[in-house]
Amino acid sequence: MNAVIDAAFSRTRVVIMALVAILAVGAYAYVAIPKEANPEVPLPLVFVTTGLDGISPADAEDLLVKPMETEFGALENLEKMTAQAGQGFANVQLEFTAGGDIDDALDKVREAADRVESELPEDARDLTIVEINTSLFPIITIVLSGPLPERALNDIADTVQEDLEALPGVLEIDIGGQRDEFLEVLIDPTVFQTYNLSFDEIVGQIQRNNRLIAAGAIQTGGGRIVLKVPGLIQNVEDVMDMPVKVRGDAVVTFGDVATVRRTFEDPDSFARIDGQPALSLEVTKRSGANIIDTIAQVKARIDALSQDWPDAVQVTYLQDQSEQVETLLSDLEANVIAAIILVMVVVVFALGLRPAILVGLAIPGAFLSGVIALWAFDYTMNVIVLFALILVVGMLVDGAIVTVELADRKLQEGMDRRAAYAFGAKRMAWPIIASTATTLSVFFPLLFWTGTTGEFMKFLPITVILTLFASLFMALIFIPVVGGVIGKRQPQSARGKAVLHAAELGDPRDIGGATGAYVRVLEWAILRPGTTLLCAVGLLVATFAAYAEFGRGVSFFPEIEPEFMRVELRARDNLSIWERDALVRAVEARLQGYDEVETVYARAQLAEGRQDEDTIGVIQLDLIDWDERRTAAELGAELRADLGDIPGIDIEVQTASNGPNQGKPINLQLRTRSPDKQAAAVETVMTLMDEIGGFTDVTDTRPLPGVEVSIQVNRSEAARYGADVSLLGQAVQLLTQGITVTDYRPDDTDGELDIRVRFPREERSLAELNTLRVPTPAGLVPISNFVTFEPSERVGTIRRIDEARVVTIEADVAPGVLVAEQISALRGALEGADLPDGVTYSFAGEAQDQQDAAQFLSSAFVAALVLMVLILVIQFNSFFQAAIVMSAIIFSIAGVLLGLLVTGRPFGIVMGGIGVIALAGIVVNNNIVLIDTYNDLKRQGVQSLEAALRTGAQRLRPVLLTSVTTALGLMPMVIGVKLDFFTREVVYGAPSTQWWTELSSAIVGGLTVATVLTLVLSPAMLMLQDRLAQVRLPEFLRGLKRSKPAR
Structure with a gap:
């Protein structure tokens, strides 16, 4: 390593140019790297669906689901299989082992689907196979609303869809709440009796008069003439003028016997925002597109398009994920700037301005180096990466402080700046490498986090490892080289020189002030290592016992104040969509009276397998800013009380959940x-x-x-009248959705519209079905002559x-x-x-996630300890000294629990657990450098007591500096303060700061206790090691020591 450092100092200008390039390219990479809310993870989920018109849930289970389960259940690497069987549909969701080859799994699913289709009923729909991917989730929802005709709102939504899908970052726009338009031919049941018409005649007449006739051409002496027979329906008038029957000399047309109009399908849902009819447009971005830029482009296009819309059209944005990313980016920038300022303030106070500049430079240098690596590896800036960067901010300066502090000490001794910084880098190279390696070893096991959660969280250790690796080069190469150029001996008082001389060469007991007081306390502890150890162990046991008795337990994820709430309406009854909507309107009206609610987005809907069947409606409440209202918990309690007296429904008030599980x-x-x-x-x-x-x-x-009506046909009796099941089916269709006879393409739309024949709304009821007369060869016959109606439980x-x-x-x-x-x-x-x-x-759900996360993090913690012990034994060649370093981890956990007791918070499985793992890598750093200094003094021939005291005196300042700067870097997150340097605002208790409180509190609490014990307990344990080494071994052990194996 010394050769590398010498090479760097021999090429100072090259190193400085490289540093400038890193800062410049890093700044560009930070701006250019794609930003998104969640990392794009190939979820190991495949969704297979099929259906059969009219099939009951029980039959769908036997005939559709079970054959699929049998075939799909034999697939390799299948972790879980979930199935649903409902009215007319069946689906199976297959969850494979996370991290596997999803393309290979899809191929195997398709092969199994080909085999299973032969076992399904002949009329079943073909199996549809869909891979579920996080990149297909919407990044923002645009809601268009206003008192406009439905067709006008649909036209605007279609225009928006076409325009936005042309943007480079937009993959797809999915319109929700839009009903398909069709041409409806309403015929009264009495028409069939009046004109003696059959169902087939009506259907066939429209079909035969909507044909494309290939007439061809004729050759004459005058040339070739192309013949054209216009036969396609082009507008409503074409259907109205179409003949139905000839009576004498009169031609009866559809205009005479029916109402022909363009209309929309019967609704299966209603959507409103603040009481106005609404359509939603869900925007999905392309893979790798920048979420902030994409959403900004979407909003800009909406602003441009809206200039041509009626004034009554309102645009509302819901679930804008770019806001979350921008908030996290703002938090990251604020924390980095705050950390740099606080670190520099502390270092200026301890070492002076120029050393502070050098230490402060280590943060952006390592930070931007990590961003460059992420950008080069084609990763995105997502919430997990941002979380990792925020986590690592407090760790980036430890090595730089140790190097700069030693160089400053050598400058005070008279060494020139180039030699001082070269000496600091060389002398501290291996301790810094060892401490960085132990920190990296803590995060290395996290790379093997299994499951979907592990696929998401792998970006955490990758980011931390890349950034900390960069901080190593900052501490040993770039900062020393720059220090060799700009470093300067700070003016020092006679007292300061005396303290420095006593710590380096004289008697540490002669030091005065705070350092002298520390040395005297340290001497007392060193002379009584057993008592010191017992006191430390007693504190440890007392802390664990107190937490077991008074602790608040554990939580899975931190509670974050949400920006929106959700109200679900449930009713276990057969309700039509209009009855459901009436109940939703009743709740909606009450919610609009709350000043703390900014937007009320209500949907009444039929379940149809998409959510719980008893869910009749969902209302999303966008809340005003968090600092202008009560908490969501307080508001939710009032809403439950206010809405609980509405008869016929159950109300659920839900706040947005945090973490991977959203249920x-x-x-x-x-x-x-x-x-x-x-x-x-x-x-x-x-x-x-x-x-x-x-x-x-x-x-x-x-x-x-529920209740369903089964129509039983007496086929023998029906045959007497020349009727059959097909005729009955047509009659039932006329009473329900209608008979689709053909389609046509009107001039004002790009697509085709169905033409359907059915009875008027007032004639579509069960009572009408019972009295309906159907046309047969024997004339019009009441359907009740050969049909019975049997209500049954559905x-x-x-x-x-x-x-x-x-x-x-x-x-x-x-x-x-x-x-x-x-x-x-x-x-x-x-x-x-x-x-x-x-x-x-x-x-399942959060309970299973919590158990899995706790189990893995515990295993990762043990693996990290094993790696750390291995590194420490290699560094010190001593099990005892490795144990001293590792003991700091145990005592730091006591600091974490002590902090939780003081603040009254529960221990967070995810954030607190990661904080403890990160803490383990941080607290060993000071111990490594301290023990390395002690061993170096021992090698110089200094006696154990003097070496321990001198070690404490020499390492007090860098240990306090590294601990204080790390703690200060995290302190804004601990107390929930956001320092926004761009808007010059100080925000306390913002929801975004609540993400980091558990994590930062764990690190700061543990680091505080570990620092005190490092400065007192570790030197005492080094003295204890020396005393144990002098203890006479029993005779049989000495004999074993002297004995040699026989040759």
Whole structure:
């Protein structure tokens, strides 16, 4: 390493040019690197769907789902298989091992789909296979609303879709809430009797008069003449003028017997924003596109297009992910600038201005070097990368401080600046390399985090490793070289020179001031190493015992104040879309009276397998700024009380969840192969949850019962009248969605419109079906002559996991209640519960995520400790000294728990766990340098006591500097303060700062305790090592030591 440092100092200008290039290219890379909310991770999920018109959920389970489960269940690397069977549809979701080859999995799914299609009913729709990818999730939702005709709003949405899809960063625009238009021919049932018409005559007449006739051409003496027979329907008038029947000399047209109009399909949903009809446009970006730039371009195009729209059209943006990214970028920039300023202030106070500039330069240098590497590897700047960069800010200056502090010491001794900084880099090279290696070893196991969470989180260790590796070069190459150019001996008082001389060559006991007081305390501890160790262990045990007794337990992810809330309306009844909408309007009207709600986006909808069947509507509330309202928890409690008296519905008020799991935190799955046992099992669990208390918004996914009418045809009786099932099917279609007879292309649209024949709305009812007369060869015959109507119970959507029926019970927890405590209480109650035979249960959702994360982070922590021990033994060639360094990690955990006790916070599994792992890499650094200094003094022949005291005196300043600068770099996050240097604002308690509180608190609390113990306990343990080495070994051990193996 010395040769590399000498080479750098011999080419000073090259090194400085390289540093300038790094800063310039890094700044460009920071601007140019694509930015997005979440990393693009190929989720190991494949969705397979099919359907069969009219099939019931129970039949869909037997005829569609089970054959697919049998075939797909044999695929390699399949982790989980989830299936749904509903009215007219079936789907299977396949989850493969994360990190595998998703393309290979897709090929195998397609091969299995080809095999299974032969086992499905003949009329079943072809299997559709879709890969689920995070890049296909929308980055922003545009809502168009206003008191406009539906066709006008649709035309605007189509124009926006076409225009935005031409932008380079936009992949697709999906319009929600837009109904398809068609040409409706309404014929009264009495027309068939009046004109003696059959259903086939009506259908056939339209079909035969909508043909493209290839007439050809004729050759004559006058030339070739092309013949044209216009036969295609082009407008409504063409249908109205079309003949239906001839009566005598009169020609009856559709205009005489029917109402012909362009209209829209019957709604399956209604959408409104602030009470106005609305359409939503979900924007999906292309892979690698910059989310901030893409959304800015989208908004600019909307602003330009809106100049030509009616004034009544309102544009609202929902779920704008660029805001989250911009906030995190702002937090990162603010933390980096704050860290640089705070570090420089501390270093200026301790060492002077020029050393402070050098140390401050290490942060942007290492930071931008890491960004260059990320950019070169084609990574994006996403929330995980930003999180890692914020985490690592406090670690970037440790090596630089150690090098600069030693060089400053040598400058004060009279050495010239070039030699001083070269000496500092060479002398501290291996301690800094070892300390950096131990820190990197902490994050290295995180690269092997399995599952989808691991695929997301792998960007954390990659970013930290790249940035810390760059900080090593900053500390040993760039900063010393620049210091050799601009370094300068600071004026020093006689007292300062005396302190320096005493620490380096004289008696440390002669030092006065704070350093002298420390040396005297240290001497007391060194002379009583056993007592010092017992005191430290006693503090450790007391802290763990106090936390076990008074600690707040654990949480999975930090609670972040949300920007929006969600209200779900549930009703277990057969409700039409209009009845659902009426209930949604009632809730919507109350919500619009809250001043803290900025936007109310309401949707009434039919479930159709897309969400829980009893969900009749969803209302999204965008809230005003967090500092101008109550907390979401307080507002949610009032909303539950205010909306709870609306009859016929259950209300759920949900806030946006944080972390990878977006469902309710309590998720209990009950499995059984006997459907009749599901209800009893669910009721048992519900009773237990009521007895435990603390649960809110409890729901379950049992199939929703309903009513269906089965039309039974007496085929023998129908044959007497010349009728059959096909004739009955036409009659039923006329009463429902209509008979699609053909299509046409009007002049004012680009697509084709269906032409459908059906009865007027007032004639479409079950009562009308019972009295309907159908045309037969025997004349018009009441349908009741050969048909009976049998109402029966309809089963809703059936859910299955791994080939067994599953009912999921989900719940939130009351404010102030910890999820982990509720899960523990419920798990304990279930162990003694009397569940029906054959029913098993398991926790999923946040409970499973929390368990998996805790298990992996524990394993990663152990692996990191093993790697650190290996590095330390290589560095010191001593198990005892390695144990001294590792003990700092244990004592630092006591500092973390002590901080949690003082603040009253629970321990966060994810953020707190990562903080502890990062802390382990940080706290060993000072110990490594301290022990290295002690060993160097011992090699110079200094006695153990003097070496320990001199080590403490020499390392006090750099240890305090590195610890204080690291803590100060994280302190704004600890106290929740955001220092915005661009707007010159100081914001306290902003939601964005709540992300980092657990992480930064863990590091600062542990580092504080570890620093104190490093300065006192570690030197005492070094003295204890020396005393143990002088203890006479028992005779048999000395004999073993002297003995040699026989040759």
